[in-house]
Protein backbone atom coordinates (compact mmCIF):
# COMPACT_ATOMS: atom_id res chain seq x y z
CA UNK A 1 0.00 0.00 0.00
CA UNK A 2 2.84 2.39 0.86
CA UNK A 3 4.56 1.83 -2.47
CA UNK A 4 1.35 2.45 -4.37
CA UNK A 5 0.85 5.68 -2.47
CA UNK A 6 4.39 6.86 -3.15
CA UNK A 7 3.99 6.07 -6.81
CA UNK A 8 0.72 7.98 -7.03
CA UNK A 9 2.24 11.04 -5.34
CA UNK A 10 5.24 11.09 -7.64
CA UNK A 11 2.99 10.78 -10.66
CA UNK A 12 0.75 13.61 -9.49
CA UNK A 13 3.64 15.99 -8.94
CA UNK A 14 5.34 15.06 -12.18
CA UNK A 15 2.30 15.74 -14.32
CA UNK A 16 1.53 18.99 -12.50
CA UNK A 17 5.13 20.08 -13.15
CA UNK A 18 4.83 19.20 -16.85
CA UNK A 19 1.71 21.33 -17.26
CA UNK A 20 3.36 24.26 -15.45
CA UNK A 21 6.55 23.99 -17.51
CA UNK A 22 4.64 24.71 -20.69
CA UNK A 23 3.57 28.13 -19.36
CA UNK A 24 6.52 29.67 -17.46
CA UNK A 25 10.17 28.67 -17.17
CA UNK A 26 10.30 27.50 -13.57
CA UNK A 27 13.10 28.11 -11.07
CA UNK A 28 13.62 26.37 -7.77
CA UNK A 29 15.54 27.17 -4.60
CA UNK A 30 19.05 25.74 -4.79
CA UNK A 31 19.71 22.39 -3.16
CA UNK A 32 22.96 21.08 -1.75
CA UNK A 33 23.83 17.48 -0.93
CA UNK A 34 25.27 16.99 2.54
CA UNK A 35 25.55 14.17 5.04
CA UNK A 36 23.05 15.48 7.57
CA UNK A 37 20.00 17.68 7.90
CA UNK A 38 17.53 19.15 10.33
CA UNK A 39 13.83 19.15 9.49
CA UNK A 40 12.02 22.48 9.26
CA UNK A 41 8.23 22.60 9.62
CA UNK A 42 6.35 24.48 6.90
CA UNK A 43 2.63 24.90 7.53
CA UNK A 44 1.00 24.38 4.14
CA UNK A 45 -2.60 25.26 5.07
CA UNK A 46 -2.02 28.91 6.02
CA UNK A 47 -5.56 30.30 5.99
CA UNK A 48 -7.23 27.74 8.22
CA UNK A 49 -4.44 27.24 10.68
CA UNK A 50 -4.01 30.31 12.87
CA UNK A 51 -3.70 27.94 15.79
CA UNK A 52 -0.59 26.48 14.28
CA UNK A 53 1.00 29.65 12.85
CA UNK A 54 3.68 29.60 15.55
CA UNK A 55 5.11 26.26 14.42
CA UNK A 56 5.93 27.54 10.92
CA UNK A 57 9.72 27.50 10.42
CA UNK A 58 10.39 25.63 13.68
CA UNK A 59 12.53 22.49 13.87
CA UNK A 60 11.69 18.87 14.51
CA UNK A 61 12.80 17.73 17.96
CA UNK A 62 11.87 14.87 20.26
CA UNK A 63 9.40 14.60 23.14
CA UNK A 64 10.13 12.11 25.88
CA UNK A 65 7.24 9.78 26.57
CA UNK A 66 8.56 8.14 29.69
CA UNK A 67 9.61 5.00 27.85
CA UNK A 68 13.35 4.94 27.27
CA UNK A 69 14.22 4.98 23.59
CA UNK A 70 10.61 5.61 22.57
CA UNK A 71 10.10 9.32 21.94
CA UNK A 72 7.54 11.23 19.90
CA UNK A 73 8.52 13.69 17.21
CA UNK A 74 7.86 17.24 18.38
CA UNK A 75 8.95 20.73 17.41
CA UNK A 76 11.15 23.47 18.84
CA UNK A 77 11.99 27.07 17.96
CA UNK A 78 15.48 26.53 19.32
CA UNK A 79 17.87 25.42 16.58
CA UNK A 80 20.18 23.93 19.23
CA UNK A 81 17.43 21.52 20.29
CA UNK A 82 16.72 20.44 16.73
CA UNK A 83 17.59 16.85 15.93
CA UNK A 84 20.33 16.24 13.40
CA UNK A 85 19.19 13.47 11.08
CA UNK A 86 20.82 11.54 8.28
CA UNK A 87 19.64 9.09 5.64
CA UNK A 88 20.94 5.59 6.21
CA UNK A 89 21.01 2.74 3.76
CA UNK A 90 22.99 1.04 1.04
CA UNK A 91 20.89 2.37 -1.85
CA UNK A 92 18.96 5.61 -2.35
CA UNK A 93 15.73 3.77 -3.14
CA UNK A 94 13.09 5.07 -0.74
CA UNK A 95 11.94 1.60 0.28
CA UNK A 96 15.35 0.90 1.85
CA UNK A 97 16.21 4.22 3.47
CA UNK A 98 15.92 5.12 7.14
CA UNK A 99 16.03 8.52 8.84
CA UNK A 100 18.36 8.20 11.81
CA UNK A 101 19.84 10.40 14.53
CA UNK A 102 22.23 10.08 17.43
CA UNK A 103 21.02 13.40 18.85
CA UNK A 104 19.02 11.85 21.69
CA UNK A 105 20.89 8.81 23.03
CA UNK A 106 24.08 6.86 22.49
CA UNK A 107 22.20 4.33 20.36
CA UNK A 108 20.98 5.34 16.90
CA UNK A 109 17.29 6.22 16.87
CA UNK A 110 15.18 6.53 13.80
CA UNK A 111 11.75 7.60 12.66
CA UNK A 112 9.05 4.96 12.87
CA UNK A 113 5.41 5.39 11.87
CA UNK A 114 2.95 3.45 14.03
CA UNK A 115 -0.72 3.21 12.98
CA UNK A 116 -3.12 5.19 15.16
CA UNK A 117 -5.67 3.05 16.93
CA UNK A 118 -8.59 2.32 14.67
CA UNK A 119 -7.11 4.18 11.70
CA UNK A 120 -6.04 2.70 8.39
CA UNK A 121 -4.61 5.95 7.05
CA UNK A 122 -2.99 7.82 9.95
CA UNK A 123 0.30 6.93 11.60
CA UNK A 124 2.05 8.74 14.45
CA UNK A 125 5.77 9.45 14.12
CA UNK A 126 8.03 8.12 16.84
CA UNK A 127 11.74 8.22 17.33
CA UNK A 128 12.70 4.69 18.24
CA UNK A 129 16.04 3.47 19.49
CA UNK A 130 17.44 0.78 17.25
CA UNK A 131 14.19 0.02 15.38
CA UNK A 132 13.61 2.63 12.69
CA UNK A 133 11.31 2.07 9.73
CA UNK A 134 12.56 1.99 6.19
CA UNK A 135 10.59 3.90 3.55
CA UNK A 136 11.80 7.53 3.76
CA UNK A 137 13.39 9.86 1.25
CA UNK A 138 13.96 13.57 0.71
CA UNK A 139 13.82 14.14 -3.03
CA UNK A 140 12.37 12.07 -5.80
CA UNK A 141 14.31 12.27 -9.07
CA UNK A 142 11.22 13.71 -10.82
CA UNK A 143 10.80 16.51 -8.25
CA UNK A 144 12.51 19.87 -7.95
CA UNK A 145 11.94 20.36 -4.25
CA UNK A 146 13.24 18.38 -1.30
CA UNK A 147 10.89 17.39 1.52
CA UNK A 148 10.40 14.35 3.68
CA UNK A 149 8.50 11.50 2.06
CA UNK A 150 6.15 9.79 2.55
CA UNK A 151 3.63 12.66 2.74
CA UNK A 152 1.23 14.01 3.89
CA UNK A 153 2.58 15.16 7.27
CA UNK A 154 0.27 16.64 9.85
CA UNK A 155 1.00 18.56 13.04
CA UNK A 156 -1.49 17.72 15.78
CA UNK A 157 -2.16 18.93 19.32
CA UNK A 158 -2.23 16.02 21.72
CA UNK A 159 -2.05 15.35 25.42
CA UNK A 160 0.92 13.28 26.46
CA UNK A 161 -0.04 9.75 27.57
CA UNK A 162 1.80 10.01 30.89
CA UNK A 163 1.17 13.69 31.49
CA UNK A 164 -2.43 14.49 30.56
CA UNK A 165 -2.01 18.13 31.58
CA UNK A 166 0.62 18.78 29.00
CA UNK A 167 -0.54 19.48 25.48
CA UNK A 168 2.16 19.10 22.87
CA UNK A 169 2.40 19.19 19.10
CA UNK A 170 3.16 15.82 17.60
CA UNK A 171 3.57 14.73 14.00
CA UNK A 172 1.58 12.20 12.02
CA UNK A 173 1.66 10.94 8.47
CA UNK A 174 -1.59 10.46 6.59
CA UNK A 175 -2.04 8.27 3.55
CA UNK A 176 -4.06 9.92 0.79
CA UNK A 177 -6.94 7.80 -0.44
CA UNK A 178 -9.01 8.14 -3.58
CA UNK A 179 -12.53 7.02 -4.14
CA UNK A 180 -12.93 5.84 -7.69
CA UNK A 181 -16.67 5.65 -7.26
CA UNK A 182 -17.03 9.30 -6.21
CA UNK A 183 -13.90 10.63 -7.89
CA UNK A 184 -12.73 12.22 -4.65
CA UNK A 185 -9.27 12.46 -3.12
CA UNK A 186 -8.97 12.57 0.65
CA UNK A 187 -5.73 13.57 2.37
CA UNK A 188 -7.09 12.08 5.61
CA UNK A 189 -5.60 14.83 7.81
CA UNK A 190 -7.10 14.12 11.24
CA UNK A 191 -9.41 16.68 12.89
CA UNK A 192 -7.58 19.26 14.95
CA UNK A 193 -4.42 18.86 12.90
CA UNK A 194 -2.90 20.95 10.14
CA UNK A 195 -1.03 19.69 7.11
CA UNK A 196 2.66 20.51 7.06
CA UNK A 197 5.67 19.79 4.93
CA UNK A 198 9.02 18.87 6.48
CA UNK A 199 11.97 20.43 4.65
CA UNK A 200 15.58 19.35 5.09
CA UNK A 201 18.01 22.10 6.15
CA UNK A 202 21.70 21.27 5.70
CA UNK A 203 23.54 20.36 8.89
CA UNK A 204 26.80 18.78 9.96
CA UNK A 205 26.73 15.14 10.87
CA UNK A 206 27.12 14.74 14.64
CA UNK A 207 30.15 12.96 15.96
CA UNK A 208 29.28 9.45 17.05
CA UNK A 209 28.35 9.41 20.73
CA UNK A 210 30.77 7.96 23.23
CA UNK A 211 29.12 4.65 23.80
CA UNK A 212 29.93 2.09 26.45
CA UNK A 213 31.83 -0.98 25.46
CA UNK A 214 29.04 -3.28 26.66
CA UNK A 215 26.72 -2.21 23.80
CA UNK A 216 26.09 -5.18 21.52
CA UNK A 217 27.72 -4.74 18.14
CA UNK A 218 24.43 -4.60 16.22
CA UNK A 219 23.27 -1.49 18.08
CA UNK A 220 26.62 0.29 18.23
CA UNK A 221 26.12 3.51 16.26
CA UNK A 222 27.93 3.68 12.95
CA UNK A 223 28.07 6.17 10.12
CA UNK A 224 29.16 3.56 7.62
CA UNK A 225 25.92 3.73 5.65
CA UNK A 226 25.24 7.46 5.67
CA UNK A 227 23.85 8.58 2.31
CA UNK A 228 23.94 12.07 0.81
CA UNK A 229 20.86 14.18 1.60
CA UNK A 230 19.42 16.93 -0.56
CA UNK A 231 19.01 19.96 1.68
CA UNK A 232 18.46 23.73 1.74
CA UNK A 233 21.10 25.96 3.30
CA UNK A 234 18.60 28.10 5.22
CA UNK A 235 14.92 27.25 4.86
CA UNK A 236 13.71 30.40 6.68
CA UNK A 237 15.62 32.61 4.28
CA UNK A 238 13.97 31.17 1.17
CA UNK A 239 11.67 33.68 -0.52
CA UNK A 240 9.19 31.22 -1.99
CA UNK A 241 7.52 33.91 -4.09
CA UNK A 242 10.64 33.99 -6.27
CA UNK A 243 10.32 30.35 -7.18
CA UNK A 244 7.92 28.10 -8.91
CA UNK A 245 5.52 27.51 -10.33
CA UNK A 246 4.69 24.68 -8.02
CA UNK A 247 4.09 24.07 -4.34
Ligand SMILES: *[C@@H]1O[C@H](CO)[C@@H](O)[C@H](O)[C@H]1NC(C)=O
Nearest residue numbers: 088089090098108130132225
Ligand atom coordinates in the same frame (compact mmCIF):
# COMPACT_ATOMS: atom_id res chain seq x y z
C1 LIG B 1 21.95 1.52 8.41
O1 LIG B 1 21.92 0.88 7.14
C2 LIG B 1 22.57 -0.38 7.10
C3 LIG B 1 22.54 -0.86 5.67
O2 LIG B 1 21.25 -0.97 5.18
C4 LIG B 1 21.87 -1.35 8.05
O3 LIG B 1 22.53 -2.60 8.06
C5 LIG B 1 21.86 -0.74 9.45
O4 LIG B 1 21.14 -1.57 10.34
C6 LIG B 1 21.25 0.65 9.45
N1 LIG B 1 21.38 1.24 10.79
C7 LIG B 1 20.33 1.33 11.62
C8 LIG B 1 20.65 1.88 12.97
O5 LIG B 1 19.19 1.04 11.31
